[in-house]
Amino acid sequence: MRNLSLLTDLYEFSMANGFQQDLPATNATFDVFYRRVPDQGSFVIAAGLQQVVDAVRDFHFTTSDITYFRELGLWSDAFLTSLSQFQFNCQLRAVPEGTPVFPREPLLTVTGPIAQAQLLETLVLNILNHQSLIATKARRLTYAAAGRPIMEFGARRAQGPDSATYGTRAAVIGGATSTSNVQAGKQFNVPVAGTMAHSWIEAFPDELTAFRRWAHYYPDNSALLVDTYDVLNSGIPNAITVFKELRQAGHEPVGIRIDSGDVAVLAEHARKMLDDAGFPAAKITISNALDEAIITSLLQQGAPIDNFGIGEKLITSASAPVLSGVYKLAATEIDGQLTPKIKVSASREKLTLPGKKQVYRLYHAGTRRAFADLIALETETIMGTSTLAVYNSDPLSLNHQQRLQNFDVEPLLMPVVPSDFDQRSVQQIQADSQGRLAELPAATQRLVNPDSYPVYITTDLYQLQTELVAKAVVHAN
Numbered sequence: 364m365r366n367l368s369l370l371t372d373l374y375e376f377s378m379a380n381g382f383q384q385d386l387p388a389t390n391a392t393f394d395v396f397y398r399r400v401p402d403q404g405s406f407v408i409a410a411g412l413q414q415v416v417d418a419v420r421d422f423h424f425t426t427s428d429i430t431y432f433r434e435l436g437l438w439s440d441a442f443l444t445s446l447s448q449f450q451f452n453c454q455l456r457a458v459p460e461g462t463p464v465f466p467r468e469p470l471l472t473v474t475g476p477i478a479q480a481q482l483l484e485t486l487v488l489n490i491l492n493h494q495s496l497i498a499t500k501a502r503r504l505t506y507a508a509a510g511r512p513i514m515e516f517g518a519r520r521a522q523g524p525d526s527a528t529y530g531t532r533a534a535v536i537g538g539a540t541s542t543s544n545v546q547a548g549k550q551f552n553v554p555v556a557g558t559m560a561h562s563w564i565e566a567f568p569d570e571l572t573a574f575r576r577w578a579h580y581y582p583d584n585s586a587l588l589v590d591t592y593d594v595l596n597s598g599i600p601n602a603i604t605v606f607k608e609l610r611q612a613g614h615e616p617v618g619i620r621i622d623s624g625d626v627a628v629l630a631e632h633a634r635k636m637l638d639d640a641g642f643p644a645a646k647i648t649i650s651n652a653l654d655e656a657i658i659t660s661l662l663q664q665g666a667p668i669d670n671f672g673i674g675e676k677l678i679t680s681a682s683a684p685v686l687s688g689v690y691k692l693a694a695t696e697i698d699g700q701l702t703p704k705i706k707v708s709a710s711r712e713k714l715t716l717p718g719k720k721q722v723y724r725l726y727h728a729g730t731r732r733a734f735a736d737l738i739a740l741e742t743e744t745i746m747g748t749s750t751l752a753v754y755n756s757d758p759l760s761l762n763h764q765q766r767l768q769n770f771d772v773e774p775l776l777m778p779v780v781p782s783d784f785d786q787r788s789v790q791q792i793q794a795d796s797q798g799r800l801a802e803l804p805a806a807t808q809r810l811v812n813p814d815s816y817p818v819y820i821t822t823d824l825y826q827l828q829t830e831l832v833a834k835a836v837v838h839a840n
């Protein structure tokens with residue numbers, strides 16, 4: 364476990380130093396949320412909470428860190444002494460990893476001494492923004508693959524070792540079934556899988572010999588790469604020769620991988636050749652810069668593909684490489700006296716939701732069919748039995764009151780106690796995530812122009828926001 368406590372922006376320390384002197388008795392609540400969904404999707408898959416918990420559990424500063432801080436000469440001695448004795452003292456609430464979350468709803472809240480809570484901003488966002496981005500991309504690819512397994516192949520193209528390892532974790536949360544990344548396989552106990560590279564074929568005098576040697580070493584795991592020379596005239600015929608030899612020796616071949624050319628046309632020919640040769644169960648794996656649009660197109664073309672191997676476009680979320688989750692002050696508290704806070708900026712999109720809040724998923728009464736989310740003040744009691752007056756949470760929308768009734772509610776933000784965090788396996792998180800997705804309307808899940816899913820705020824929250832905006836405008840004048 365690495366200590367990540369210095370992985371932050373300088374200004375977090377500078378603010379914490381000042382907060383500690385000016386506001387020593389102030390507690391703060393910060394919300395993590397995002398405003399826009401990558402790839403014009405309608406939701407993000409929350410991921411990375413486990414690593415946030417790991418990081419805060421181990422949050423401390425070494426003697427060498429403190430010496431470095433002293434050399435910078437920016438912060439008070441009292442602050443540096445408090446850092447050397449750092450005890451994590453914030454409360455966390457979060458949606459479980461794998462939960463689909465919508466714009467503006469907090470997926471993590473941090474409440475604690477303002478200096479401490481501020482210090483966490485950069486690291487928390489670094490972890491959650493990365494993993495949630497990749498989990499969301501993996502969910503899109505999984506949706507496009509329509510039940511066919513996805514092997515994560517991205518380690519060589521990821522932006523550095525951490526993006527490969529934690530990106531793989533996130534990819535599995537979002538639906539990938541296995542990975543070629545051995546470190547991630549070991550660290551997160553996810554299935555590892557793989558075929559072979561072109562170098563294996565090129566290294567032998569001919570393709571048939573290369574396939575035979577592979578089959579010799581891996582008789583029960585023989586997925587042969589057939590596109591080094593000529594897929595239809597050499598790769599598949601040679602693979603079939605070796606498959607027959609394997610079968611005679613009592614082994615069933617796994618299949619082939621095609622990594623170039625028109626993969627729909629090649630897969631169709633390959634399927635016929637394998638079937639005609641008596642290998643209908645041999646699987647066809649496709650790779651080569653695949654993304655959700657190509658996968659959708661290949662399946663529309665009727666390509667008989669069994670598995671997808673996906674690297675660069677998944678591990679870097681190439682088409683939408685940033686999730687701009689933010690960490691915003693929502694309230695301060697002194698001696699139990701809560702003061703809600705708001706950010707009002709020239710861009711109305713950036714208006715924040717003040718106060719300590721809870722997020723609820725709303726279901727049609729008696730079902731698990733979700734139809735909207737609701738953000739409420741933590742002090743409100745939300746019940747689906749009476750009529751509830753709500754507003755759209757989007758500050759850009761033309762807002763008018765709407766009425767909801769006959770629904771069941773489920774709070775999404777749950778307390779997270781770092782010392783007692785219930786570690787679910789990555790596969791368990793994936794399964795739970797898929798259960799959560801099944802609750803959402805189908806139209807919200809489609810890849811192209813998904814229906815936007817309503818995220819409401821309560822009337823009390825709407826009024827508080829309106830009131831604080833008016834006050835902020837008066838202050839500004």
Ligand SMILES: Nc1ncnc2c1ncn2[C@@H]1O[C@H](COP(=O)(O)OP(=O)(O)OP(=O)(O)O)[C@@H](O)[C@H]1O
Pocket residue numbers: 622623624625626627628650651652653657660661664
């Ligand atoms: N039938 C198809 N429909 C849609 N996209 C396809 C189809 N066949 C291949 N592709 C995709 O088109 C892109 C380009 O394929 P192409 O074989 O030209 O790749 P390449 O990178 O030039 O080949 P190589 O890997 O041999 O260098 C890849 O992303 C590939 O997955």
Ligand SMILES: O=P(O)(O)OC[C@H]1O[C@H](OP(=O)(O)OP(=O)(O)O)[C@H](O)[C@@H]1O
Pocket residue numbers: 516517519520560561622650651652653672673674675676
């Ligand atoms: O295309 P991706 O989705 O990232 O999938 C991983 C790629 O990695 C390998 O390529 P390799 O490094 O051998 O390069 P090449 O196939 O482009 O020559 C493999 O053959 C895939 O094409």
Ligand SMILES: O=C(O)c1cccnc1
Pocket residue numbers: 516517543556557558559560620650672674
């Ligand atoms: O095992 C494979 O086939 C593989 C692994 C990484 C990248 N490309 C392919």
